[in-house]
Amino acid sequence: MKSQFYPYPYRTRIHYAKENASLILSHALKEKINDQCVIICVGTDRCIGDALGPLVGTLLKDKNFRLPVYGTLDEPIHAINLEESISKIKSKHPKGFFIAIDACLGNEDLIGHIHIKKGPISPGKGVGKSLPNIGNLSIIGIVDQLNHEDCFSIHSIRLNLVMKMAQVIVDALKNSTYLS
Numbered sequence: 001m002k003s004q005f006y007p008y009p010y011r012t013r014i015h016y017a018k019e020n021a022s023l024i025l026s027h028a029l030k031e032k033i034n035d036q037c038v039i040i041c042v043g044t045d046r047c048i049g050d051a052l053g054p055l056v057g058t059l060l061k062d063k064n065f066r067l068p069v070y071g072t073l074d075e076p077i078h079a080i081n082l083e084e085s086i087s088k089i090k091s092k093h094p095k096g097f098f099i100a101i102d103a104c105l106g107n108e109d110l111i112g113h114i115h116i117k118k119g120p121i122s123p124g125k126g127v128g129k130s131l132p133n134i135g136n137l138s139i140i141g142i143v144d145q146l147n148h149e150d151c152f153s154i155h156s157i158r159l160n161l162v163m164k165m166a167q168v169i170v171d172a173l174k175n176s177t178y179l180s
Contacts, residue, residue: 025114025139025172029099032137033067033176038096040089040134041071042123043103044078049143049157052103053077055166056173063170066177068093071101079124082131100135101169103162105146113142114165141165 041057043050057072070089071077077085090096100121106113120133121140143165144157 022168022171022175025116025168026175029116029137029172029176032097032099033173034097035067036093036095036097037067037099038089038093039065039067039069039071039099039101039173040077040086041069041101042077042082042121042134043071044076045073048159048162050078050103051159052141052143052162052166052169053101055162056101056169059166059170060173063174065174068096079129079131082123082134086132086134097137098135099137099139101139102141103143104140105144106142108145110142111144112161112165114168115140115142139169141169 039057039060041053041060043053045051045054051073053071054073054076057069058074060069061072070085089098102121102123104121104125115138117138117140118136119138120135121138122131122133123129124131141162143162
């Protein structure tokens, strides 16, 4: 089965120089970014491991990002309001190209990687939730390893890792809109 992830170099690890990581991601995004793009950041600040999306949304809003951004620390899009939020966003942007951003769990050797993939994210999947998919394109940050025996292991993630990943994604989005 062929991976939906873009091949290297469109997945990167944040321990590389930040400029390189954001540049690699921005080149992957630049062909997809246009005025119809809408950024949807999924997650909650009640769990550090799940705060990647709202951190990205807040940083983008604080920097007056030129595209519409939904999902911030002040107004997060999470499991409880996901369906309603998606409905409102789609009605406001009926021709939108949705770029969804979320944290996810993966293999231990992939922690810190940021992946861009065609298609939607599946919020909550790593912790056993069944929520609506969202996005034409997804940016996911692998924040911890998937542990089937302890779905709450995501609570031990360092905020430092999540902040660094959020900043790389923000820089990549800003660079990609500048390059397009």
